Every structure is written in C-alpha cells, then in structure tokens.
Amino acid sequence: MALAKDYASVMGRSNDIQKDALGLDYAEFETSPIAFDYDKLMTSTGYTLEEVNRVQSQFGVGNTPLLEARNITKLARKYAKPGYGARIFIKDEAANPSGSFKDRRAACAVYHAKKLGYKGVMAATSGNYGAAVASQAAIQGLKCIIVQECYDSHGVGQPEIVEKARKCEALGAEVVQLTVGPELFYSFLSILEDTGYFNASLYSPFGIAGVDTLGYEIVMQCREKLGKDPDMVVCTTAGGGMTTGTARGVRMAGCDAEIVGASIDLSGLSMASDIDFNKKSCTTGHTGFGVPYATDPDHSDVPRSAARPLRYMDRYVTITQGEIMEMTEMLAQLEGIERGPAGQTSLAAAFSLAQDLPEDAILVVSETEYTGAGKHVQPQLWFAKENGIEVKLGDPKDEVPGKSVVLPSSPALFQYKEADIDHFRQSLIKKAVKKAGVKPSDSDLEFLAVETKTDVEFVKKTLEENGLL
C-alpha cells in the first residue's frame, strides 16, 4: 500500500525516514535525556583525520593555498597603534572543485553514501553546500537532488541563491526550489522517502569530520611557511560546521590558537518571514543561522548535530553587511583576488581583529568562496536597492539590517562587535535542560560544561538563576 504523503503523515515518519537516510541510529549515542556521547558519535563512522584526508585527496578536495594578504595587512597596520596589526593569511577555499570549503564536507558525505550502497544523495541547503554535494556526486558517480529555499511569495529569488541553483544544475543535480518557510523539511523528507537517497546532511559526523582537515592544514601550512603556529583563526559561523571542524583540526595539530567565530549581523530580521527574506543582502554566514545553531545545535535535519561551535569557540564577533561588501572589494582591489561576499565575513572581522594583535602575530582567515553572477558585491547591492534598502558610504555602526547597507567611508571604520558569548552559553544550557524536561544529573552538568567550553560551576549558576536546578 502506498504511504500517505500529506504533511502530518510524512512529518510523523520523520525519525524513521532520517534513520534510513543516514544509515546511522543516533539512539546509541544518547546517554541521558540531556546528554549524548559526542566523541563516540564523531568516531563511530571511522573517519579519522588520515582517512578524511585520503578521501578528500582522491576527489580533488583540500590542500588549498594559504595566501598572505600583504596589502590588507599593511592597511590594517595604518589604523592600528604602533607595533600592532597581525599578519593576515587567507585559506583560499575557493580553490576546491565547486568553489568553497563545503567540498570537504560533501566529499566525505558522498563517499559514505556510496560505501553504504545508496544510489543518490540529497541535501537541504540554499548555500554553497548544494554545489559541493552536486560536484562530489558527479565525481563519485551518484545521483543528486538539492532542495533550496529560494523565492519569496512573489516568486522573486535571492540572486545569490539563484546562482547556486544554476551551479548545482551545471554539476548535474536536480534542484527543487521552494518559497520561504521551515516546511521545506517536509518536501525534503518526502522526496528522501520516495527516492531512498542518502541524507548528505551538513550536520552528520562525517560532514563535520570533513572540515577537520581545514584546521589541520592551516596549522601545518603556517609551520611550514612561517615556522610558527597561528595565534588566531577566524571562522565564519552560520550552521557552526566551519567553526567546529576547523577548531577540531587546529587542536588535532596541537595548536592552541584562539578560535573566533564571526557572523554577519542580521539582527531584527526574521529568518522565516516572507517579507524579510529579500531584505537580506547576504543569505549566509549571518546571525540568523549563527545564533540559533550555536545555542540549540539539535534543531537541524539530524537528531544530533555534529556541529557544536560553542564547544570550541573562544570568542564570537559580528560584522555588518556593508563591511563584508567593502572587504570583498578590498580583496579584489588590493590583493587581486576576486571572491564571493559571504566568504569575506571572517576576513572583514579579521581586518579589525588584527589591529588588536602585535605585528608578529599570525591571524588566519579560514575561507574564501567562488563568485559569479548573482553571487557578487555588484548584484547583491543592486538587489538591496531594488528592495528598498538604502546603500551608502558612512559609518557601518549606523547600518540597520533590512533598512540600510553602510559601506565604510574609510577603512578606519571597520570594527567588529564582540558578542556576549557567555550569554549564548547560558542560552544553550537553558534550552538543553528545558527541552529534556528533567532535572540534570551530575554527569549532565559535566556534559553541559563541555558543550559550552565552561565549567560545572558556570552551568550550575546558570541553572540556579533560572530555577532549573
């Protein structure tokens, strides 16, 4: 008998569909209603750093160049106090086959799908990950479907996302596009169930293990080129995979560099709003993903996300859309490297962070991404104007997401904003306990301390203050 395909029926089968589509039963990692064994989840699939490196090398992924941004460093030093302004290096992840670091995640996910005998892979993403999965599916010989949130209710697409759809199709994938709303997950599950494809989730353990090599390469390249370790690594933070994997790799290399997460400030814009959808001038790398995924990692398309940035992040900073757009221009004009804007989130933050560090310090920006029609400063700013957003030169502090994009009128005005990371840590602790609906045990408190890179005292204090202990 054919299965009922209405919304309630498909969503009701969500757990079974996901289990079948991942070849992984998350129940075996659960240790209490609050805690689970993260390390066991990460090692369960057998993807050690060596194995990931072997898989990625086989499919043309990784070992991207580490470029020194000499002129951008010089400019940062102009605005730093004497003796300050770290050397800025950029990991040119656009050199991966589909043009972003997401190839690292896709290579492992698609490899794993093939190993388990799946005929195709699916991913729900409006970002570069779609192109990465499509590219790896093409290389490794599997079919591929990408589901993306692309249009508002007037059928107007975000130029950045439309370009990503084109790229996925160019790489042989089917692209299913939807209007705004979280029920995209229903369409995704329904097709997953019909096709029996593998869920190449961004948040699977192999997807995150795929990023470990990025952090490891950064440290090894610094040692080789400069004879020393990086002092700071800045990672764009959206779903949290980049930050989690890069930090893991940095630590695996025995390096204790400060890990800074950076997101584009889109505060005030609702991610599920039809009207706000096209008022965004950047569709990824922003706080609309960064904050909810950091503070509640397990609301993704897998039962337990392997991307848990608060386990690794030392600091969380934000930067504006205007600063990112101008940094993209700066990279092209000053360094001769033309790349996509969203990939410059961490570089825009780094330009300002470098000014806090001494000149002999090494600061590494963990990514770049490809650029093209739609996914470029010019069309993204033009689209902003078309949607009534004011674009002007001025002080980026005056930017109001959804109302204005302010390009710094002088490089002196680039200034990251320090987010209150302890507030996010408290938020994670509260959400985890409330969701479980039980009184946390001693081992739960320890789990939450590791989850937030804090200690048991911090966790206890947070819970006591909120009447949860």
Place this chain on the structure above:
Amino acid sequence: MAKKGDWVRIHSIVLKAEERTAKLPEDTKKCDLEQWTKGFLLADAEIGDEVEVETVVGRIEKGTLIDDFPYYDHSYGKFVPELIEVDKVLRKEMAEIGGER
C-alpha cells in the same frame, strides 16, 4: 505548445496557506508554500496545463507547466555608484601606504 521531451519548468503548491501549521511569522502564514523543479515533459502540453516531468535523476514529478526551455537570467545587476566610490577610497589608501602595485 510544449512537446513531449522538452526541457521544462513546473510549479506546484505544496501547502496552501491554510494548511500551514508550522510556527511562522504572520506574513508567511498568509502565503502558500510553493515549489518549482525542472525536467523532461512526458506528454505534449500547453503552458498552464497540469503535467508530469521526468527530472534529471529520473524522478516523476507533477505540476503546472510554467516554462518551456527555461533559462537563467540572474546577472551582475545594474551600476552601483557607491562601489566606484569605495574603490576610489581604497586606491587612495594604497597610494598613501605604498601598496605593492
């Protein structure tokens, strides 16, 4: 008239506005959840007809035929004068600090 085998784009309503039960902002609640995909048309049809297509992965999908031989028209957008201003600022800065160019 679109012919059997043509590469086409189809549209469908996944959920009507009143069927949407997820937690949504008020503006999104008023909208249908719409979906588009592309494939090879399985039988001759006119624009606006309910049709079936076979997608590139071999899936059969139903929907309203909206476009025969669809193409992308996203672009680099129109002139944005503020960018030229920014470039001017950056070139001046580089000249001042003796950038390597």
